[in-house]
Every structure is written in structure tokens, then in C-alpha cells.
Amino acid sequence: MTPGSRSAGDRLTAQLAVSGVTLRYAAESGPVTAVDNVSFTIGKGERLVLLGPSGCGKSSLLRAVGGFLRPVSGEIRLDDAAVTGPGPDRMMVFQEFDQLLPWRTVAGNVEFALRRARHLSAAEARTVARDWIGRVGLSKFATAFPHTLSGGMKQRVAIARAFAVQPAILLMDEPFAALDALSRGRMQDELLALCQETGATTLFVTHAIDEALHVGTRILVLSANPGRVAAEYGVPEAAADRGAAQLAKLQADIQAVIFAGHGPMDDRDIAHA
């Protein structure tokens, strides 16, 4: 994708097509196939969740869409242009709290991304950054440095930065996994609200079924070793309201698919809470 080739109106709403993608690493012990022949599409404004046990290749797929990992076979296209490397049309939010530039303030982090990715003037970047920092509830911390923030606040900054840049697609790699349960639930709600408000096309990785049901419009379940598409589910609207009753069956179905394709699991594999 050539940066800037899409009009501003199209941003945050691209279509992604992953076709027959196989990803492999050259490990010391030999080649490791992370995912094998995986295909899916994400329509404009959809939130697709990649769900599966540890090691099934969720993060690898996300990195490939980000342009950081080249498929050994298959192809990834964003708005019908081949993904051949990283670009500002894809913004990633990671699980780790250290994804901000430690020597820049909250505002400085968002402004820096805006100037680099959207080529805004300093004044324009300041205005857009202020708006997004406000939308994630951090106006009072605009001049704070990352090391003075809680984990949840740092994730909010990373999310504000990602949305502010208006990428074609947001790539989220378990952004709330390191948060306590209370913060995680609140952040899921806030992210959902921002996605619904902006119509952002989103690819979200998690190993928690409840999170997948809450934030996604569609769920792709991957089996492990190597990762292959095991099942796909549409998520009913009610999931966003945490309407547990009608989701129980869907949750049980997904759980059955994951357990069927997996041997003994460790605690980290599938989180329910």
C-alpha cells in the first residue's frame, strides 16, 4: 500500500484480504510453521477477532498484516493493494506497556505519530492530539511522561495514538491482557465505543473468549501447531451489552472447537474471566 494513496474519507475503513497465508520462522531447531494456509477477509468497519490457544499463530498473523513478517506463501491485500511492508495505513497496539516513547509526553507521543504518519503541521498535530487524548479521558495527563502513568493509562495513550493517525485498519495484539480484570472490562467498553463511533476496521487478537465476544463482530478460531482456521462465528449485537444468556451457547461452541483441536491446556491458554 502506498502511504497517502487513500483519501482521508476512506481511512479506518479498508477491506483486508488474507489469502492462503503460510508463515514460517527459521528457529535454531529448524523451521517452525506458525500458521498454515490461512484465509479470511475483513470488510469495511468490521471487527474481526483472531481467537485461539497460545502458540496458534495469532500474533504472527497480526505481524504479517502489519507488514513485519513476510508470508512464505499466500498474499495479504489491503484495499486491493499487496502488503509488502509496514506503513502508516496500519497502526498496531500491543499488549506491552512500553510501546510509548519514554522521552515524550502523552501529547508528544500522539503528536509525533501524527506528524510522521499524517504529515500534519505542529499546530494541527497539537489540535488533533488534544482531541484524542480527551476522548480517552487523559486530558489532565497530556504533559505527563509515560513512566508516571498506570498500565491502563499507557494503553489508553497507545489507543489514542492509533486512532488519531486514522489508519486504514487497526491491529490490536491483546492490548488489555496485562491489565487487571476491572480495567480490562472498562477498556473493552471504551474501545468498543470508539470503534463504533469511528466505524474503524479492526483486527483484534485475544485468547479470551469473553473478550472476543465483547469486542468483535466476527470471530475466527484458530487451531494450534500450526495455526489453521478451525471455525468462524458471527457475533450477535447483544454481545456488546454483555448479555450473557444468549451468548452462553456461542461461548460453549467456541470453547468446544478450541478444546477439540488442542491437547492439555495451561491456564494461560483460554481465559474466561
Ligand SMILES: Nc1ncnc2c1ncn2[C@@H]1O[C@H](COP(=O)(O)OP(=O)(O)OP(=O)(O)O)[C@@H](O)[C@H]1O
Ligand atoms: N521469532 C520467532 N522465532 C521462532 N518461532 C517463533 C517466533 N515467533 C513465534 N514463533 C512460533 O510461532 C508459533 C506461533 O507464535 P505466535 O506468537 O504467533 O502465537 P500466538 O497465538 O500469538 O501465541 P500467544 O497467545 O502465546 O501470544 C509458535 O509456535 C511460536 O513458538
